[in-house]
Structures are given as structure tokens and as C-alpha cells.
Amino acid sequence: MINEQVVEVNEPADRTALQYLRANGLTGTKEGCASGDCGACTVMVGELKDGKVQFKAVNSCIVPVGQLSGMHVVTVEGLADQSRLHPVQTEMVACHGSQCGFCTPGFVMSLAAMLENGDPAKIETVQQGISGNLCRCTGYRSIVQAGMNALGRDYESRLQDPVFFKDTKPPSLGSVQQPLNESALREAMLQYPQASLIAGGTDLMLEVTQRYQSFERLIDVSRVTELRSITETQDTYTIGASVTYTELEQFFANRSEQLVSLLHRLGSRQIRNCGTIGGNLANGSPIADMPPVLICWDATLELCSSAGQRREVDVNEFYTGYRQTVLRNDEYIAGIRIPKTSFSAFTRFYKSSKRIEDDISSVMGACLFEGDGVKITAARIAFGGMAATPLRLRGIEDMLVGKLVNHELLEDVSAALGKAMAPLTDVRASAEYRAAMARSMLERALNEFSGVSKPLVMALELHA
Ligand SMILES: Cc1cc2nc3c(=O)[nH]c(=O)nc-3n(C[C@H](O)[C@H](O)[C@H](O)COP(=O)(O)OP(=O)(O)OC[C@H]3O[C@@H](n4cnc5c(N)ncnc54)[C@H](O)[C@@H]3O)c2cc1C
Ligand code: FES
Ligand code: FES
Incomplete structure (x- = not known):
């Protein structure tokens, strides 16, 4: 209508x-x-x-x-x-x-x-x-x-x-197939193995409008009920792949202030109304905002084939190269499972981009620390925009665990960080800028963890 x-x-x-x-x-x-x-x-x-x-x-x-x-x-x-x-x-x-x-x-x-x-x-x-x-x-x-x-x-x-x-028809079965549940999705994938999946279309449709590609048939995963829900057990949240950013903002409003602040920097309201978490992973982009967050949160991806075979992949194993993932042509991402324990740890998600709103990251940093603020007992650190894939820094994590957070540790980590990454220069940022930004993000997260400095927003509020 x-x-x-x-x-x-x-x-x-x-x-x-x-x-x-x-x-x-x-x-x-x-x-x-x-x-x-x-x-x-x-x-x-x-x-x-x-x-x-x-x-x-x-x-x-x-x-x-x-x-x-x-x-x-x-x-x-x-x-x-x-x-x-x-x-x-x-x-x-x-x-x-x-x-x-x-x-x-x-x-x-x-x-x-x-x-x-x-x-x-x-x-x-x-x-x-x-x-x-x-x-x-x-x-x-x-x-x-x-x-x-x-x-x-x-x-x-x-x-x-x-x-x-009252007069509108149910979703279409034309050139944009719109399955309403997973079994109908798998049927459509079996019937049209060459068709591309589309969720929000905020990546895929740029292939059409900017690169003049055409898609004869699309299978729309944005109405698949199971992929649209967020479910909860005692220990985990499972986010359906077709959950949009606007829906994530609502769900995490009282669960992760850090994620909600990051989402306010992801695209615009129009993009967040359509763009999905599954699309952000499946496009394999090294500058996508969600993968570093999901690495810190220790997420597991649930994949399913058109034949109905399910498998689980640790998010760390999902990316295999520039815009390449382990997702097979006959598979879709069904959901993303996150342990609830990740939400009780100290986390910081920092995005650096040229504009505050509606801009892709130059560097996206995500850090998770456990401990009492003096000593770190567990750490996960990941960056986007620093390599061909989202980058987990296990070597740096090992350097931090069991150590007292002090000036010497910050200096050691900063030096090691320079060697652990080889960022690119492109239109968004130079390699030097990216490296400096990643160092400063990690340092800031450690300072905020140990209470040496306040989160920027809080510091500005205190100043005001
Ligand atoms: C103006 C603008 C601003 C943007 N800003 C940001 C930003 O700040 N940060 C950021 O990270 N991204 C940004 N993006 C990129 C994009 O919005 C996100 O990557 C979004 O999450 C893509 O999701 P989607 O549902 O729109 O994916 P789609 O475009 O529908 O699909 C993308 C790819 O994923 C595949 N796919 C989708 N769902 C599944 C599934 N369940 N299983 C398997 N494959 C699937 C599709 O086949 C396609 O190849 C921006 C895009 C635009 C146009
Ligand atoms: S014409 Fe659609 S956002 Fe510019
Ligand atoms: S009035 Fe907004 S662009 Fe002219």
C-alpha cells in the first residue's frame, strides 16, 4: 500500500x-x-x-x-x-x-x-x-x-x-521471496540456490545502486520469525541474525550502555531501522562495527544449511580473509549466542570516524577486562579497521593478564601494540593515524578500568 x-x-x-x-x-x-x-x-x-x-x-x-x-x-x-x-x-x-x-x-x-x-x-x-x-x-x-x-x-x-x-496481501513470493519461518527459508534456498539473501539491504543494495550489479532473485530473511527474535536462557542471549540495530538499541537499553552508545554512532536512524547484525557479519567487512564487540563478548555464531544442518562457529574463527568467511553458499547465519557473563565484565567500545553520525569507522576498538581495577584477571581485545579481518590481539591480552595496571604496563603494551598490527592507509585514515588511535583507545580503556581517568562522557558531565 x-x-x-x-x-x-x-x-x-x-x-x-x-x-x-x-x-x-x-x-x-x-x-x-x-x-x-x-x-x-x-x-x-x-x-x-x-x-x-x-x-x-x-x-x-x-x-x-x-x-x-x-x-x-x-x-x-x-x-x-x-x-x-x-x-x-x-x-x-x-x-x-x-x-x-x-x-x-x-x-x-x-x-x-x-x-x-x-x-x-x-x-x-x-x-x-x-x-x-x-x-x-x-x-x-x-x-x-x-x-x-x-x-x-x-x-x-x-x-x-x-x-x-485489511486489504494488503501476505508477503510476496515473487522475485523477492519472503519466507516467514526457517523451514520456508531453507525451502527457498534449495529451490533457488543462486539467489542472494537480503536482510536490511543496507550493504547489498549498494551493489545495485553504486556498482550497477543486478540480482534476478532475492531471498528476504528480514521476516523469518526465528531470525527476528532475541531469546534468553539462564546463561545466554541469542540474537536472531535479522534483528535490526534499532531493535538491539531497545533490547540492550538496560543491559549494555556501551553497546547502545556505539549503536548511536552506527549509520543513521534510517540505516539502523533496516540494517541487521547478521548482515554486518555476513558481509565479511574488516571495518564493520559489530565483529570487535562480538569477539569481546565471546560470541558463537549459529549457522544453518539449506538442508537443515546446523553448526556453531566461534566468532574468532568466522573470518578467513579480506571479505571472506567460513559461511558456505548454501548456509545462512541463524543467530548469535552471547554468554551473559560477558555483560558483568568491564567493557569499552570506541569508534573513531570522521563524522559522529552516519560514518563508517576508521578504527573500531573493543576491550573487555575482568578484575578489580588493580589487576586484570582476564582480557579480550579486538579491533576493526586494522587488518584484512577484524583483529583479536591475543598477545596483548596475555601481556595484561595477571599484571598490575600501572604506567610501566601501559608503556610495554603500547610498544607491543605497534608490532601486533599492520594497518593500511586508505581514504579514511593513514596507517600512522590508525596505529596511534588504537594505542590511545587501549590506553584509555586501561585508564578507565583502573580508575585513573573517567569515561569521556562522564568527564564532560563533571566538567559541565
Ligand atoms: C549510509 C550507511 C552507513 C553505514 N554505517 C555503518 C556503520 O557505521 N557501521 C557498520 O558496521 N556498518 C555500516 N553500514 C553498513 C551496513 O549498514 C551494515 O553492515 C549492516 O549491518 C548490514 O546489514 P543488512 O541487514 O543491511 O545486510 P544486507 O545488505 O541485507 O546483506 C549484507 C550481506 O549479508 C548477507 N546476509 C544478510 N543476512 C544474512 C544471513 N542471515 N545469513 C547469511 N547471509 C546474510 C547478504 O546476502 C549480503 O551479502 C552502513 C551502510 C550505509 C549504507
Ligand atoms: S538518495 Fe537515499 S539516502 Fe541519499
Ligand atoms: S534546504 Fe536543505 S539542502 Fe537546501
């Missing part, structure tokens, strides 16, 4: 929602980058969950239109009702939130998704909600103000009515 009208869509698997919308007259949705970076193409996508409609902002330039079946896509043309503007539009006008107007539909849709979901009128909420939207002429102050005013209003939405979903 698009803007309250049920539509039949029969498009190639890799046709993006943006291409479809613009070709069908909905040109209010703009194309800036076609790679998820600028937010000009943002639309709202509504899903019926537990009888309630929930909206999320997505980058339509990297979502295959076939992935949206059974959902309600609202574009900027469908936001106002016949007699009045949507509150976000009214406030954008009142606050002078637009100049050339190219970015405006995208900002409006990001803000509208927040209002539709009843998000609070908090400055951090608004900033995060528009973290994936770029404006080059208005300046963000007036847009943030418009968002704050809109979220502060009393608002009754007509778009929340579940009746919109």
Missing part, C-alpha cells in the same frame, strides 16, 4: 522503492546519493505489530520495492490530509526549516515517523531521528526546532488506523 491506496507491484527483484515511486509520479521523494547517506529519499514505512501500526523511516534508495509488500509506504505526498498539513510540515514552515527544499521531504518524513510513533520531544531524540538527513543550506537549528515543536504537540494520527492493512 502506498499513501493509503493498495497497489499491485510486479517489478524486478532489485528495483528500488525510490525508482518505483518516482517512476509512478511520486517525485516529492528525492534522489541525492542513492547510497543511504543523505536522507533525501526518506519515506515512512508502517507495519502492523500486535494490532498497532508502527512506522519507521527508511532510505527508499536502497530498499527493494518488493521487500515492502504488506506494508504501508507513506511518502511526502501522502502526509497531509485534504484539509491541513501534517504537524511536522506546519512546524517546518513556521520555523523556516527549508530553503532550496531538496532535503526537505526527507527531513519531514524522518520527523513524521517520530511523531507517528509518539517519540518524546527531546533534543537527543530529534537529533538521532534526523542523523541520516543532510541539509546544505538551511542549517539544522531551525529543523531541530521544528521537530521539537511537532513532537511537543497533541496529535491524533489518521495513519495509525489498522484498517489500512
Whole structure:
């Protein structure tokens, strides 16, 4: 359904929602980058969950239109009702939130998704909600103000009515296959062994829009119930591979402050609404943010073949080379199991990138220490962006265990770290910068563990 009208869509698997919308007259949705970076193409996508409609902002330039079946896509043309503007539009006008107007539909849709979901009128909420939207002429102050005013209003939405979903069809079995459970997923994989899996599409669809590859058939793992859940036993959490970053933020809100802070730096709200933990592992990227975290947390990956054979792989054994993993063509990642003991240890996750929001890491450091702050009894240290694969530093860990954290130890570790890594120079950072950043991350984690220095956020709060 698009803007309250049920539509039949029969498009190639890799046709993006943006291409479809613009070709069908909905040109209010703009194309800036076609790679998820600028937010000009943002639309709202509504899903019926537990009888309630929930909206999320997505980058339509990297979502295959076939992935949206059974959902309600609202574009900027469908936001106002016949007699009045949507509150976000009214406030954008009142606050002078637009100049050339190219970015405006995208900002409006990001803000509208927040209002539709009843998000609070908090400055951090608004900033995060528009973290994936770029404006080059208005300046963000007036847009943030418009968002704050809109979220502060009393608002009754007509778009929340579940009746919109009464005529929608179940997920598609066309060129984008949408299995709803693992056995249907395996069947689809057996039937179409050449088809690529897609979850959030935030990596895969860049192959289409940036490298002009085409995919005749896609198997969508984002609706597979078992892959979408987080389950808990007495000792472990198992995160389904198709759990999105936004869902991780919610689940870990009171379980890992470190992870939640890192997730606020991962992509933008639009990327986090779609991107999944399984996609982050399966793409094999050495600069992905989650692998160092999962190495520190001692995670085990659960893989399953199309024939139903399951195996478990220690996350340390998952990567075999640059963009290579042990995952076979006929396998998918089902879930990621994490021992709960990892959450009681001291952890620090540090991300260095050129921009705070919506930027890939130059260096991603993750450290876990056990001990009393004086002596370390166990350590796990991993870095992204420092080698062809996410890098675990077992030699450095061995140097730390059983030692008193003091100035000499910091000096020894810093010297050894230089020898343990051979970072690359690329567009994001020089090898020297990366090495210096990794040293400073490890030193900072050790200083915070031993209480010599406070975490940066806390230090800034104390200063204020
Ligand atoms: C603007 C932008 C900003 C980004 N910022 C960051 C960032 O800050 N940090 C970061 O780490 N990444 C970032 N990314 C990369 C991307 O968002 C993440 O890697 C994300 O986790 C990919 O997940 P996905 O569900 O979108 O994967 P998809 O694109 O759907 O899939 C990626 C690959 O994984 C495979 N796959 C997906 N699920 C499975 C499964 N269950 N089993 C087997 N194979 C599977 C697919 O076949 C494909 O090869 C960014 C991307 C964009 C476009
Ligand atoms: S066009 Fe830039 S994010 Fe989609
Ligand atoms: S108003 Fe021109 S880019 Fe935002």
C-alpha cells in the first residue's frame, strides 16, 4: 500500500522503492546519493505489530520495492490530509526549516515517523531521528526546532488506523521471496540456490545502486520469525541474525550502555531501522562495527544449511580473509549466542570516524577486562579497521593478564601494540593515524578500568 491506496507491484527483484515511486509520479521523494547517506529519499514505512501500526523511516534508495509488500509506504505526498498539513510540515514552515527544499521531504518524513510513533520531544531524540538527513543550506537549528515543536504537540494520527492493512496481501513470493519461518527459508534456498539473501539491504543494495550489479532473485530473511527474535536462557542471549540495530538499541537499553552508545554512532536512524547484525557479519567487512564487540563478548555464531544442518562457529574463527568467511553458499547465519557473563565484565567500545553520525569507522576498538581495577584477571581485545579481518590481539591480552595496571604496563603494551598490527592507509585514515588511535583507545580503556581517568562522557558531565 502506498499513501493509503493498495497497489499491485510486479517489478524486478532489485528495483528500488525510490525508482518505483518516482517512476509512478511520486517525485516529492528525492534522489541525492542513492547510497543511504543523505536522507533525501526518506519515506515512512508502517507495519502492523500486535494490532498497532508502527512506522519507521527508511532510505527508499536502497530498499527493494518488493521487500515492502504488506506494508504501508507513506511518502511526502501522502502526509497531509485534504484539509491541513501534517504537524511536522506546519512546524517546518513556521520555523523556516527549508530553503532550496531538496532535503526537505526527507527531513519531514524522518520527523513524521517520530511523531507517528509518539517519540518524546527531546533534543537527543530529534537529533538521532534526523542523523541520516543532510541539509546544505538551511542549517539544522531551525529543523531541530521544528521537530521539537511537532513532537511537543497533541496529535491524533489518521495513519495509525489498522484498517489500512485489511486489504494488503501476505508477503510476496515473487522475485523477492519472503519466507516467514526457517523451514520456508531453507525451502527457498534449495529451490533457488543462486539467489542472494537480503536482510536490511543496507550493504547489498549498494551493489545495485553504486556498482550497477543486478540480482534476478532475492531471498528476504528480514521476516523469518526465528531470525527476528532475541531469546534468553539462564546463561545466554541469542540474537536472531535479522534483528535490526534499532531493535538491539531497545533490547540492550538496560543491559549494555556501551553497546547502545556505539549503536548511536552506527549509520543513521534510517540505516539502523533496516540494517541487521547478521548482515554486518555476513558481509565479511574488516571495518564493520559489530565483529570487535562480538569477539569481546565471546560470541558463537549459529549457522544453518539449506538442508537443515546446523553448526556453531566461534566468532574468532568466522573470518578467513579480506571479505571472506567460513559461511558456505548454501548456509545462512541463524543467530548469535552471547554468554551473559560477558555483560558483568568491564567493557569499552570506541569508534573513531570522521563524522559522529552516519560514518563508517576508521578504527573500531573493543576491550573487555575482568578484575578489580588493580589487576586484570582476564582480557579480550579486538579491533576493526586494522587488518584484512577484524583483529583479536591475543598477545596483548596475555601481556595484561595477571599484571598490575600501572604506567610501566601501559608503556610495554603500547610498544607491543605497534608490532601486533599492520594497518593500511586508505581514504579514511593513514596507517600512522590508525596505529596511534588504537594505542590511545587501549590506553584509555586501561585508564578507565583502573580508575585513573573517567569515561569521556562522564568527564564532560563533571566538567559541565
Ligand atoms: C549510509 C550507511 C552507513 C553505514 N554505517 C555503518 C556503520 O557505521 N557501521 C557498520 O558496521 N556498518 C555500516 N553500514 C553498513 C551496513 O549498514 C551494515 O553492515 C549492516 O549491518 C548490514 O546489514 P543488512 O541487514 O543491511 O545486510 P544486507 O545488505 O541485507 O546483506 C549484507 C550481506 O549479508 C548477507 N546476509 C544478510 N543476512 C544474512 C544471513 N542471515 N545469513 C547469511 N547471509 C546474510 C547478504 O546476502 C549480503 O551479502 C552502513 C551502510 C550505509 C549504507
Ligand atoms: S538518495 Fe541519499 S539516502 Fe537515499
Ligand atoms: S534546504 Fe537546501 S539542502 Fe536543505
